[in-house]
Amino acid sequence: MAEHTGGAASAAHAHPTIRQYIVVAVILTIITAVEVAVFYIHWFGVFVYPILFVLSASKFVLVGAYYMHLKYDPPVMTWLFVGGLVIATATIGGLWALFNGFGG
Amino acid sequence: MAAIASAPHFAQEHGGHAKEHDNSLWSWVTTVDHKRIGILYGVSSFLFFLLGGIEASLIRTQLIVPNNRLVDPDTFNQLTTMHALTMVFLALMPLTAAFFNIAVPLMIGARDVAFPRLNAFSYWTFLVGALILNFGWIYGGSPDSGWFAYANITSRQYSPGPGMDYYTLGLQVLGVASMAAALNFIVTILNMRAPGMTLMRMPVFVWMTLVTSILIVLAFPVITVALIFLALDRMVGTSFFNPTGGGDPILWQHLFWIFGHPEVYILILPAMGVVSEILPTFSRKPLFGYHFVVYSGVAIGFLAFGVWSHHMFATGLGPIADSGFALATMLIAIPTGVKIFNWIGTLWDGAIRFTTAMLFATAFIAVFIVGGLSGVMHASPPAVLQQSATYFIVAHIHYVLFGGTIFGLFGGIYYWFPKVSGRLLSESAGKVHFWLTMVGMNIAFFPMHFLGLDGMPRRIYTYGADMGWSFWNLVSTLGVYLIIVGTLIFIGNIVWSVRSGVVAFSDPWDAATLEWSIPSPPPEHNFDRIPVVASARPLWDWKYGAAHSHESHAHAPIAGAQHGDDGEHIHMPNPSYWPLVTAVGLAVIAFGILFWIPMAIFGVFLLFFGINSWAFEPAG
Amino acid sequence: MTASHATATTHVDTSPDSGYGTTLRISHRKLLMWAFLASDCMFFGTLIANFITYFTRNEGTSPFTFLDIPYTSVSAFVLLMSSLTMVIALACIQRGDEIGMRIWLVATALLGSVFLGGQYFEFTEFYHKGMQLTGVNLFSSAFFTLTGTHGLHVTVGVIWLLSLVVVSFTKGIKSSESLNVEIAGLYWHFVDVVWIIIFAAVYLVGNTMTAPPLRGG
Numbered sequence: 001m002a003e004h005t006g007g008a009a010s011a012a013h014a015h016p017t018i019r020q021y022i023v024v025a026v027i028l029t030i031i032t033a034v035e036v037a038v039f040y041i042h043w044f045g046v047f048v049y050p051i052l053f054v055l056s057a058s059k060f061v062l063v064g065a066y067y068m069h070l071k072y073d074p075p076v077m078t079w080l081f082v083g084g085l086v087i088a089t090a091t092i093g094g095l096w097a098l099f100n101g102f103g104g
Numbered sequence: 105m106a107a108i109a110s111a112p113h114f115a116q117e118h119g120g121h122a123k124e125h126d127n128s129l130w131s132w133v134t135t136v137d138h139k140r141i142g143i144l145y146g147v148s149s150f151l152f153f154l155l156g157g158i159e160a161s162l163i164r165t166q167l168i169v170p171n172n173r174l175v176d177p178d179t180f181n182q183l184t185t186m187h188a189l190t191m192v193f194l195a196l197m198p199l200t201a202a203f204f205n206i207a208v209p210l211m212i213g214a215r216d217v218a219f220p221r222l223n224a225f226s227y228w229t230f231l232v233g234a235l236i237l238n239f240g241w242i243y244g245g246s247p248d249s250g251w252f253a254y255a256n257i258t259s260r261q262y263s264p265g266p267g268m269d270y271y272t273l274g275l276q277v278l279g280v281a282s283m284a285a286a287l288n289f290i291v292t293i294l295n296m297r298a299p300g301m302t303l304m305r306m307p308v309f310v311w312m313t314l315v316t317s318i319l320i321v322l323a324f325p326v327i328t329v330a331l332i333f334l335a336l337d338r339m340v341g342t343s344f345f346n347p348t349g350g351g352d353p354i355l356w357q358h359l360f361w362i363f364g365h366p367e368v369y370i371l372i373l374p375a376m377g378v379v380s381e382i383l384p385t386f387s388r389k390p391l392f393g394y395h396f397v398v399y400s401g402v403a404i405g406f407l408a409f410g411v412w413s414h415h416m417f418a419t420g421l422g423p424i425a426d427s428g429f430a431l432a433t434m435l436i437a438i439p440t441g442v443k444i445f446n447w448i449g450t451l452w453d454g455a456i457r458f459t460t461a462m463l464f465a466t467a468f469i470a471v472f473i474v475g476g477l478s479g480v481m482h483a484s485p486p487a488v489l490q491q492s493a494t495y496f497i498v499a500h501i502h503y504v505l506f507g508g509t510i511f512g513l514f515g516g517i518y519y520w521f522p523k524v525s526g527r528l529l530s531e532s533a534g535k536v537h538f539w540l541t542m543v544g545m546n547i548a549f550f551p552m553h554f555l556g557l558d559g560m561p562r563r564i565y566t567y568g569a570d571m572g573w574s575f576w577n578l579v580s581t582l583g584v585y586l587i588i589v590g591t592l593i594f595i596g597n598i599v600w601s602v603r604s605g606v607v608a609f610s611d612p613w614d615a616a617t618l619e620w621s622i623p624s625p626p627p628e629h630n631f632d633r634i635p636v637v638a639s640a641r642p643l644w645d646w647k648y649g650a651a652h653s654h655e656s657h658a659h660a661p662i663a664g665a666q667h668g669d670d671g672e673h674i675h676m677p678n679p680s681y682w683p684l685v686t687a688v689g690l691a692v693i694a695f696g697i698l699f700w701i702p703m704a705i706f707g708v709f710l711l712f713f714g715i716n717s718w719a720f721e722p723a724g
Numbered sequence: 725m726t727a728s729h730a731t732a733t734t735h736v737d738t739s740p741d742s743g744y745g746t747t748l749r750i751s752h753r754k755l756l757m758w759a760f761l762a763s764d765c766m767f768f769g770t771l772i773a774n775f776i777t778y779f780t781r782n783e784g785t786s787p788f789t790f791l792d793i794p795y796t797s798v799s800a801f802v803l804l805m806s807s808l809t810m811v812i813a814l815a816c817i818q819r820g821d822e823i824g825m826r827i828w829l830v831a832t833a834l835l836g837s838v839f840l841g842g843q844y845f846e847f848t849e850f851y852h853k854g855m856q857l858t859g860v861n862l863f864s865s866a867f868f869t870l871t872g873t874h875g876l877h878v879t880v881g882v883i884w885l886l887s888l889v890v891v892s893f894t895k896g897i898k899s900s901e902s903l904n905v906e907i908a909g910l911y912w913h914f915v916d917v918v919w920i921i922i923f924a925a926v927y928l929v930g931n932t933m934t935a936p937p938l939r940g941g
Binding site: 022029035036040049052053055056059073076080081087089099 | 755793909914
């Protein structure tokens with residue numbers, strides 16, 4: 001076998017350190033705590049929905065970008081994944097609108 | 105004919121067979137070679153096409169005169185359901201898969217697909233799914249609720265037999281096969297192209313394969329969920345689609361059509377890709393507006409997810425939903441129209457040779473336009489209120505799927521048969537086949553427009569003599585008989601030409617794409633040296649000089665040696681039986697769920713055993 | 725398939741896993757996993773859409789009384805931490821630290837199993853309190869189908885991770901083979917990400933929507 005310095009990290013692009021992974025984990029925990037807090041604090045009224053949406057979307061992006069390495073990988077993988085995500089979200093939105101919004 | 109056979113020999117001095125392949129049954133059972141898998145798909149799908157045709161012939165013969173008693177109503181319902189399921193899932197989709205397998209690696213200059221064993225797995229799983237779906241003919245009765253199986257006639261209460269269980273499990277397994285194949289082709293097309301082949305230099309057929317594969321990968325999960333819900337309803341007692349339990353039957357329709365609409369584009373886009381290859385070759389002109397054809401294909405794929413409720417205009421969605429989906433549906437007609445104009449532009453002023461492949465491809469345009477026009481009519485909710493569930497829809501379906509997909513794929517068979525077999529199909533028999541099919545198809549399906557507008561509903565097993573439908577039903581059935589004659593001639597042509605057809609060299613059509621640069625049939629490793637490509641028409645560049653490239657003459661592949669780039673022996677993947685074992689595991693699980701649960705549990709172990717052995721199989 | 729060249733002086737990583745010889749310079753298997761994850765988005769998207777459609781049909785089993793947010797927050801946290809241990813396991817094997825990889829893979833599988841145990845406990849609680857897959861209402865059916873499917877995905881993930889540990893003990897995993905761990909990791913993170921969505925959409929939103937009105941502000 002040819003010499004390697006190890007897997008994908010041998011290519012010349014950046015790669016998070018363990019320290020950065022732990023930082024991300026801490027941020028994820030904080031966001032989760034905020035979500036739960038928002039849930040319990042009844043002050044937000046109907047705004048709780050977009051706030052929760054934004055918070056969980058941020059967790060999603062953090063895991064995807066750092067843990068799943070999308071930030072450092074060639075963009076085609078992000079396109080593939082985000083493509084599926086967009087179609088899935090649009091479908092959920094469409095079904096919701098049809099059942100609870102405009103019809104059904 | 106002679107002119108075609110003596111077109112510039114590209115890579116092959118002598119016709120016919122390169123190295124003699126091992127032709128044993130075991131070699132076919134364990135093959136991981138995309139060309140063999142393509143042949144397996146092709147032969148199987150054609151046999152199922154005949155089965156679907158027999159089902160159609162029985163349907164049409166039952167309807168040839170009023171008050172007919174050829175088959176009873178229950179059998180008729182099974183026939184209509186199975187005809188559609190067989191044609192869509194067991195004939196058209198696998199025939200498309202045959203073309204993906206045979207043509208795509210060759211067109212991109214690859215030696216195989218990205219995952220050869222996964223490829224074999226797709227085929228064997230398809231066979232398992234086909235077996236499950238058709239098992240009802242042997243025991244218990246076939247599915248009979250229409251191919252779209254609207255809830256809740258499909259519930260255990262109203263469909264107590266095993267028919268709908270064959271439906272849920274069979275389609276589920278077929279879905280696994282399609283997903284595996286689609287994932288394979290996405291990776292192959294993105295990641296295994298010859299040097300210089302940018303995305304915008306890929307043949308249009310390869311582009312359509314990519315779009316279709318992405319559609320499969322995103323649409324099939326939806327039907328997977330719907331089938332899980334239906335199976336749970338039937339087997340365990342949930343009420344996802346059962347109103348008495350609080351469920352909503354219309355949810356099935358939504359889920360089915362969120363899958364179902366992309367599915368019909370999955371059926372037509374590959375045929376459009378084939379046509380986009382045939383027309384330039386036999387017009388001796390590049391495809392007109394290559395970029396627009398590609399972008400239109402992508403746009404159609406994208407829009408496919410936004411129009412599903414146009415299948416539900418008669419369900420009372422409400423004016424806002426109706427309008428939204430009507431608009432989106434009309435929008436999709438635009439990229440389709442763009443493609444049609446580009447095909448006509450390709451033909452325009454070309455030096456046209458009407459080989460059989462070209463006849464089918466040209467007829468595709470005309471016939472598909474008819475189907476497209478009735479389709480645009482279906483985009484209008486008020487019009488649909490009359491047309492829905494009538495023979496007007498049946499007319500539309502058959503114009504786009506028979507006149508569209510099947511014509512395109514027949515064209516593809518005539519086009520690529522020489523590459524696969526080393527022989528040309530007989531052109532005279534081909535032309536007879538074409539004309540019988542063309543005339544027969546129009547006689548069979550055009551009258552259905554009249555019947556539909558006259559109010560004849562779908563899926564009725566007979567009708568009264570006083571309805572005024574007798575004449576056109578008779579005419580339509582006679583058209584089907586013409587199609588049968590044409591198909592028989594086609595079968596004869598294939599059987600005869602495989603042994604005795606004119607020997608084809610590597611490039612019988614003087615075509616432009618990479619598959620014509622290697623021998624017919626190709627050696628196992630396809631290309632001795634991976635070509636370097638500088639345009640979308642590499643072979644025309646090499647044969648006739650490029651208009652705009654300095655690299656084009658440098659790397660024309662040379663036949664003969666079995667050696668690769670540095671004189672190394674080219675290593676092809678070893679055959680394997682683990683894909684088959686894994687597929688059998690799925691079969692055991694499915695039949696276990698149907699008949700005896702302990703068998704299903706054994707099936708799970710067999711599946712894991714197969715996957716495990718596959719994963720750890722030494723890469724020879 | 726390209727033959728791999730064994731020249732000791734090359735700086736180019738020519739192993740199949742590195743994407744050598746491919747058009748996009750990416751491993752085929754990595755690309756395959758991402759395409760699969762895109763399709764799994766649609767799969768879970770459909771299940772979530774179904775849940776959203778049916779969650780108001782909850783007569784007799786108000787989500788507010790059933791869905792225990794503190795409990796589920798802990799299990800969500802457990803799964804998030806398992807993503808951290810997963811990514812550390814990958815970092816270990818990329819550095820050639822196979823022992824470290826084993827430890828952190830086992831930790832990930834353990835955390836995943838804790839999550840599954842928590843799910844099992846929660847489901848049996850619900851079952852005894854009258855919320856069941858069949859025969860109750862559509863909210864219950866949709867809930868169990870969605871979370872049950874997710875649980876199945878986690879189970880497959882745990883089995884996958886443990887089998888990697890077994891392979892490490894029997895055959896060994898070299899740092900040049902770290903892609904095997906990376907791909908298992910992608911699947912694992914995806915399963916975590918789906919739970920992030922389910923936690924928000926099912927537990928938080930569902931609970932909020934069905935909370936009884938507050939007294940006195």
